Amino acid sequence: MFGLFRKTPAQQAEDEARIQASLSKTRQGFFGRIGSLFQANEVTDDTWDELEELLIQSDLGINAATALVERLRSRVRKENIKRAEDVRAALRDELLKLLAHPPLTNIDEPRMLTVVLIVGVNGSGKTTSIAKLARYYRARGKRVVLAAADTFRAAAIDQLKIWGERTGVDVIAQAPGADPGAVVYDAIRASQESRKADLLIIDTAGRLHTKYNLMKELEKVHAVCARQVHAAPHETLLVLDATTGQNAISQARHFKEAVQITGIILTKLDSTAKGGIVFAIEEELGVPVRFVGTGEKAEDFAEFDPRAFVDAILAA
Amino acid sequence: MFESLQTKLNAVFDKLAARGRLTEQDVDVALREVRLALLEADVNFRVVKQLVARVRERAIGAEVMQSLTPAQQVVKIVHSELLQTLGEPARLDLSGPSPHVVMLVGLQGSGKTTTAAKLALSLRKNQNKRALLVAADTYRPAAVTQLEVLGKQIDTPVHSEGTKVPPPEIVRHALQRGREGAFDVIILDTAGRLQISEEMMRELEQIKALAKPQEILLVADAMTGQEAVNVAKGFHERVNVTGLILTKVDGDARGGAAISMREVTGVPIKYLATGEKLDGLEPFHPDRLATRILGMGDMLTLIERAGETVDKADAERMSRKLVKGEFNLEDFLGQLQQIKKMGPLTQLLDMIPGMGRMAQDLAPDVTDKQFRQIEAIINSMTPQERRDPKLLNGSRKRRVAKGSGSSVMEVNDLLNQFRQMQRMMKQMSSGGRGMRGILDMFR
Numbered sequence: 001m002f003g004l005f006r007k008t009p010a011q012q013a014e015d016e017a018r019i020q021a022s023l024s025k026t027r028q029g030f031f032g033r034i035g036s037l038f039q040a041n042e043v044t045d046d047t048w049d050e051l052e053e054l055l056i057q058s059d060l061g062i063n064a065a066t067a068l069v070e071r072l073r074s075r076v077r078k079e080n081i082k083r084a085e086d087v088r089a090a091l092r093d094e095l096l097k098l099l100a101h102p103p104l105t106n107i108d109e110p111r112m113l114t115v116v117l118i119v120g121v122n123g124s125g126k127t128t129s130i131a132k133l134a135r136y137y138r139a140r141g142k143r144v145v146l147a148a149a150d151t152f153r154a155a156a157i158d159q160l161k162i163w164g165e166r167t168g169v170d171v172i173a174q175a176p177g178a179d180p181g182a183v184v185y186d187a188i189r190a191s192q193e194s195r196k197a198d199l200l201i202i203d204t205a206g207r208l209h210t211k212y213n214l215m216k217e218l219e220k221v222h223a224v225c226a227r228q229v230h231a232a233p234h235e236t237l238l239v240l241d242a243t244t245g246q247n248a249i250s251q252a253r254h255f256k257e258a259v260q261i262t263g264i265i266l267t268k269l270d271s272t273a274k275g276g277i278v279f280a281i282e283e284e285l286g287v288p289v290r291f292v293g294t295g296e297k298a299e300d301f302a303e304f305d306p307r308a309f310v311d312a313i314l315a316a
Numbered sequence: 317m318f319e320s321l322q323t324k325l326n327a328v329f330d331k332l333a334a335r336g337r338l339t340e341q342d343v344d345v346a347l348r349e350v351r352l353a354l355l356e357a358d359v360n361f362r363v364v365k366q367l368v369a370r371v372r373e374r375a376i377g378a379e380v381m382q383s384l385t386p387a388q389q390v391v392k393i394v395h396s397e398l399l400q401t402l403g404e405p406a407r408l409d410l411s412g413p414s415p416h417v418v419m420l421v422g423l424q425g426s427g428k429t430t431t432a433a434k435l436a437l438s439l440r441k442n443q444n445k446r447a448l449l450v451a452a453d454t455y456r457p458a459a460v461t462q463l464e465v466l467g468k469q470i471d472t473p474v475h476s477e478g479t480k481v482p483p484p485e486i487v488r489h490a491l492q493r494g495r496e497g498a499f500d501v502i503i504l505d506t507a508g509r510l511q512i513s514e515e516m517m518r519e520l521e522q523i524k525a526l527a528k529p530q531e532i533l534l535v536a537d538a539m540t541g542q543e544a545v546n547v548a549k550g551f552h553e554r555v556n557v558t559g560l561i562l563t564k565v566d567g568d569a570r571g572g573a574a575i576s577m578r579e580v581t582g583v584p585i586k587y588l589a590t591g592e593k594l595d596g597l598e599p600f601h602p603d604r605l606a607t608r609i610l611g612m613g614d615m616l617t618l619i620e621r622a623g624e625t626v627d628k629a630d631a632e633r634m635s636r637k638l639v640k641g642e643f644n645l646e647d648f649l650g651q652l653q654q655i656k657k658m659g660p661l662t663q664l665l666d667m668i669p670g671m672g673r674m675a676q677d678l679a680p681d682v683t684d685k686q687f688r689q690i691e692a693i694i695n696s697m698t699p700q701e702r703r704d705p706k707l708l709n710g711s712r713k714r715r716v717a718k719g720s721g722s723s724v725m726e727v728n729d730l731l732n733q734f735r736q737m738q739r740m741m742k743q744m745s746s747g748g749r750g751m752r753g754i755l756d757m758f759r
Contacts, residue, residue: 057361059541062352122564122592123425123537127457152592154469155462162457208567241425245358245541247569268424271510273543296424296455 043087048073051091058276059245064283068094092314098279099306101288106234106262107137107199113191114199115225115232118265119218119255120239122206125267127156129239129293130203131163132301133265136291137199138169145197147187148173149180149221150205160203167298170195180204180217181224188228202233209254222259237290239265242275252281263290266304270295324349325387338386343375346390357609359572360545363401363579370397391610398606401575405600406559406584409530410445410501415494417502417527420561421520421551422535424508427563429459431535431589432505433466434597438587440472441595445500450490451476452483452523453507463505470594473497483507484522491527504529511550524555532557533586536577538565544573545580552581559586562600566590570609643738645702649694652687692720693730705731 048069055065072087072094081087107114116133120126127150134144146164148171150156157173164171172187172195184202191197204221207214225232238261240248255261266275269292278289289304328346329338347368354364374393410416418435420428436447449467451474453459460476467474475490487504494502504527509516524532534548534557551557560581562574565588574585588605590596694702696719701707708716708731710724717724 053361056355057542059543062355121539121567123427125425153462154465155458158461159456159458166457208564210566210568241537241539243423243537243541243543243547244539245543245569245573246356247358247539247567248541250568251539268510271423271543272512272546273541277541 043076043082043084055276058274059248060276061246061249061280064098064280067283068098068279088314092310095279095310095314096306098282099288099310101282101286109234111198111234113188113197113229113232114234115188115229116199116201117204117222117225117233117236117259118202118239119204119236119259119261120206121208121251122153124206124239124241124244125265125293126150126206126239127159127163127203128296129265129267129291129301130160130201131167132293132298133201133291134163134169135167135298136301138167142199143195143197144169144199144201145187145191145195146171147184147200147202149183149187150203151176151178151180151183152205156203156205163298170197181220184221184224185228188225188232192229209251209258215254215258218255219258235263235290236261237263237265238287239267240278241273242266242268243271243273244277246277246280248277249280249284252285252287256285256287261287263288265289265291265293267293269293270300324353325390329386340376343372343390346386347372347375350390350394353610354572354575357570357572357611358539358541358544358576359609360542360576360579362545363576366579367394367397367401367575395606395610398575398609399602401578402602402605403578403584405602406586407599408439408586409558410443412530414498414500415448415491415502416500416531417491417494417504417529418531418533419504419506419524419527419529419555420533420535421506421555421557422508423510423537423547424456426508426535426537427589428508428535429453429462429466429505430592430594431561431563431587431597432463432503433470433472434589434594435587436467436472436501436503437470437594438597439501440470446498447472447501447503448490448494448497448499449474450487450502450504452486452490452504454479454481454483454486455507459505459507466594483519484526487523487527502527511547511554517550517554520555531559533559533561534577534581534583535561535563535589536573538562538571538573538588539567539569540573542576544576548577549580552583557581557583559583561585561587561589563589565598566596570611571605572609574605575609645694645697645705645734646699648734648737649691649702652690689720689722689726690730693717693722693727696720705734 051072052065052069055068056062060068072091075081075090075094076087079090081090107116118126118130118133130146134146138144146160146169148157148160150160151174154176157176161171161173172183172190174183174186187200187202191200202221202225204218205214207218209215222233222236236259238252238255240251244251252261252264264278264281264287266278266289269275281287282289289306289309292302292304292309294300294302325346328349329342350371351364351368354367355361359367371390371393374397375390408418420432420435422428432449436449439445439447449463449472451460451463453463460479464474464476475486475493477486477489483506490502490504493499504523506520506523507516509520511517532555534551536544536547540547548557548560560574560577560583562571562585565571578585585600585602585605588598588600590598693716696716697708701712701716708727713724713727717727720727
């Protein structure tokens with residue numbers, strides 16, 4: 001709630017428009033049909049079955065979908081809701097409740113140097129998201145530096161450097177194969193001293209959450225941040241592809257255990273995917289979505305706005 | 317994280333069995349579990365419906381209802397239906413005159429570039445074919461560089477023209493070079509794109525018309541959810557894909573998306589891609605994937621991995637020693653090190669049916685620490701002591717304990733365990749079966 005008030009109305013409208021636009025395909029998809037489901041007048045047993053199916057179709061996950069339908073059913077019974085329209089309002093309410101979380105304040109809080117660690121599986125869109133995040137905060141007056149700690153994947157450093165040039169932010173990098181911990185150490189020192197940065201965003205190599213050694217390496221990077229800067233990393237964001245299915249829960253769980261992720265960047269929302277899995281992640285792990293990626297350009301990016309997200313999902 | 321379908325069904329039927337004969341309704345209760353298991357594995361909803369209907373038809377028959385082990389019967393039917401849907405494994409079609417053009421397509425981040433390099437390497441290693449990699453992704457920053465770097469790693473030429481030339485042009489030139497250079501296969505790495513992006517899909521059609529690829533492979537992430545259906549359908553409608561490659565299979569995703577994509581396209585799954593090392597491309601085994609989708613562990617992969625890491629000659633020498641009862645602490649140490657090479661213990665446990673849960677509860681740190689301690693103790697012994705542990709008297713034990721940073725009690729524990737193991741092995745080998753059979757697995 002407060003997150004909404006902190007933004008200027010113009011910013012908020014802009015964010016909302018982006019989410020709406022990116023979800024327009026979704027709206028015509030299955031989630032869109034949830035809206036139309038309730039435009040028929042009678043609420044019957046079939047309505048509930050169909051609703052559960054539709055929620056599952058949007059990758060909400062079986063547990064979250066079943067729980068949601070149960071809650072909605074008992075609420076409709078208790079409050080004696082008859083009109084389909086009111087059922088829909090109740091659904092909106094329940095979906096919003098799942099996404100209710102404290103606002104994003106951590107990056108914006110004033111401090112000498114804010115450190116943001118970006119993690120995720122291979123191909124989720126980390127590097128692109130970092131470029132977008134850098135542009136986003138640069139436009140809001142922060143002095144941003146990027147750390148190229150993905151020293152493993154071929155050309156990952158080049159990719160980040162190209163983005164750095166495009167968005168006009170400095171990139172601290174070492175040679176491919178360098179120790180990520182050392183890159184981060186250097187980047188922090190440089191941010192504090194020569195670059196006078198106030199926001200450092202760290203790109204890490206994509207890793208499957210089941211790879212024990214790679215997760216250990218990530219823990220080390222996390223520890224380097226914590227040692228160098230008080231309370232760092234101030235945000236650790238998991239980059240999650242919206243087309244991911246049930247495995248997203250496992251991803252979030254493992255990354256949470258290893259590096260205490262504080263939020264999610266949901267990418268590729270411009271696809272036909274619904275990203276419904278974030279409801280399940282909120283419910284099971286309490287990790288909120290912070291930002292959404294809505295396209296390939298650096299400006300296709302917005303702070304996550306639960307109301308806009310849910311409304312876009314339900315608008316038929 | 318997932319309980320296997322078998323366990324769940326056992327629970328269902330145990331409850332039902334108390335009442336005696338199974339009815340059609342009972343089977344439906346079990347089918348609910350089947351439906352949930354498939355949905356949990358990310359099989360598309362509609363596909364699940366069709367599958368469950370087929371399973372029901374077969375399950376209602378006497379097979380299940382009169383069986384003493386109805387849970388097993390249901391699992392068997394589901395497994396065989398999955399197998400049928402997954403279809404036979406198919407090889408890359410490289411018939412006719414070369415060069416053969418293979419085009420890789422897919423969403424952003426599905427793993428096309430890495431897969432292109434893996435494919436080139438696999439073609440050379442297994443089929444002795446020379447491949448030319450073509451960097452036709454001019455959109456993603458540094459995608460061209462990435463392919464160039466990978467090409468260098470596997471010593472395979474890469475055709476690239478930077479990012480200013482339109483991809484169809486690049487492909488045209490690459491075809492020319494492929495013909496002139498007498499390459500066997502030309503692998504096109506195209507940019508990742510959404511199946512709904514009109515402009516990008518038109519470009520793909522253009523490249524297809526130009527290159528007339530013999531194979532168009534849709535590269536898809538094993539972690540894809542319900543959306544897999546739309547993605548596969550979208551690409552298939554525009555360019556008629558000829559096969560699928562499922563990537564990131566080394567994660568813990570169940571890979572139900574493969575079923576969905578098979579069902580909507582009808583084209584075969586050709587490869588599974590695992591890991592970031594460039595030799596991580598495996599032929600597709602329907603049986604293993606079906607087992608995995610059902611959450612039944614992956615024994616076959618485990619055995620295969622053992623086969624990869626364990627040296628054959630070593631294993632044979634070891635089995636001879638075992639039979640003669642000559643197995644000593646030095647051999648024991650060697651065995652431990654081989655197991656360690658196969659990966660963290662918890663990951664190995666995860667592949668054994670029913671052990672997945674246990675792997676979750678076990679902290680990898682603990683088991684690996686125990687491993688290290690055993691190693692340290694054995695390493696602190698002299699070669700003579702390792703070959704003949706009976707030499708270890710009180711004073712020697714104290715020395716070993718000191719050297720390995722453990723206590724005499726821990727040294728004794730290890731020695732006791734080792735003696736027990738030796739005894740067990742002698743019994744087994746005198747029985748003629750057992751350990752020898754187990755070791756045969758590693759050959």
